[in-house]
Amino acid sequence: MTDSITTATLSTIDFKFVFESMQGISVLLQTSNASFTILAVTDGMLKVQPPGTTRQQLVGKPFFNLFLPNPDDIDLEKETIMRNSFDYVTRYKKVHTITAQRYDMANRDGTYSERYWNVRNTPFLNDAGEVMFIIHSSEDVTDTIKSQVHEEQAKGLEQAYKLFMMAPAAICVLKGDDLVVELANDLYLEIAGRTRENFVGRPVWDSLPEVKDQGFDVLLRNVMASGKSFQSKEHSITLQRGKTLQTIYVDFIYEPIKDE
Template sequence: MRDPRIDYAAVFHALPGMVALLTPDLVYTDANEDFLRLAGRTREQLLGRYIFDAFPENPNDPAAAGMRETRESMLRVVATGERDTMALLRYDIEDAERPGHWVEHFWSPVNAPVLGPDGRVVLIVHRVEEVTELIRARGTGSDSSRDRVLEAELYTRSRELQEINERLRRAHAREREVALSLQAAMLPAPTPVGHHRAAVRYRPAVGTLNVCGDWYDLVDLPGDRIAVAVGDVVGHGLEAAGVMGQLRSALSAAARVADGPARALEALGLYARHVAGAESTTVVKVYIDWDTHILTYSSAGHPPPVLLHPYGTVTLLDRATDPPLGARPEHVPRPEASTAFTEGATLVLYTDGLIERRDEDIDVGLARLADSLARHGQASPETLADTLLADLLPPTGNTDDTALVIIRL
């Protein structure tokens, strides 16, 4: 038996309740019948128009904040790819048949993303519950008095909630600034690595507190050698920043005395057992020896470094991967692998924010990285770092930190 075909356009227009579709630029692309009827607009008056051209703010109300709050909610959806539920909102609408006459409305909006195949937001679903009649109920006698009291109570509570949300937003913004300052202090520009060219980048997430989980480190070793690492602490904000600083310093010290990356990670793993919040941290360590042209590496649950050969092919350094720090109840030796490189090759280390996307297999992200390297790998490390970030990160910003190290071998 064949499944019946469903006309989803007809279903959309018949949906009970106000629903509209907008582009990430906040332009109407469709609206159902209830939306048109309750908003007092025709399809021609909405489609293809910027939302606040179609519904401008009431110029007669200096306290009006509906436009700002709606715009911020929709832009959060575009930036994060997550649903945003708004507090009860007053938004007056100009009568289409009587210009200059504004009608008071109370809405309860929810904005939700529609994601494309690449994980980016392609549409915003704007669902609005019309609650004006509940807030502005008309009547006579005692019923009218009770309705007025209810109206005032609900409106006051909604404003209080909005003020609380605004205070929380400002507090989160201050914490983000502190965390970013701490990140900058603990991740300074690397010192020169001899005559070799290197580039580093750190991009914080777009979310309020989604900073400070990722780090990088470059250490000069005796001879023509260096040790390079990138790591990712679980969690965000100031607590993750503190853990990151401790682990980065410990690994930097271990690299100077350990005889290889596996031993350095073993020492870090033992130290991490005594650092609250360090469990499940991922990190990869690579020793580069220009005298022997050998890379030696070990990974604690981290995405594999990428080696771009001068002739354009890409190799994943994935033959020495072990669980993250603190994942095993007992200490065991970590694996280590080596591979040769030729002069002019490029080594790329990164954190998962560069390649991972929601609802997408990690192999897709790795293939995207390999393709970008194959196309742009001959550029200088500095240019290549900027190109990879532009190619691989969403234009609206990522929801996870990203650290990136590129070394021309």
């Protein structure tokens, strides 16, 4: 595969017609000015624009004026990256690629859809070997990128869960007004004298009814209401151990987990 296209290969046919019929998401850009004016677009490019967009609305417009970045995207270097790519193609007359570039697409209602692209900029040379045009082609890889992100997040959660379960401290996570047990590590279950099957997924006081009226329910409710942690040392707690009650002393902290 060559790194450029020359006019000699297309001298006898209507290049614009052929370009518009090409597969993929591409635009033909003029290189004689810094605006990189759009000369032609493929049907694929029209399909990723807001519904109803026509060729007339794209052709003749400066590339960077038309494809404006999402103002909510904190990465402000996208235009610089693309201009550097165009400059490389023009200077060295070689293809330049950008992998997994985030570039959100505007919707008709003014919102933006998060998109990721593999970009390929190809020089189009005249008979003198000068770059006349750049063919800017994009491949939508949004689904692939998001799938990779979700996979990494899942791995991160799995690792965090393993660390949670192996923590050298007894840890229990409660959620909601009913104080449902979301997670409890093995050490917590051992101290509480409960099995995972009969503890996790149930309101904590259903599993530890003898503890509720020892002041712990009030403490938990205060932490939830105030958003402030509570800590105590050598605090007595009486637990049901089979048919008998046993008093133990623990250091503990109630730490609120706040929504982002």
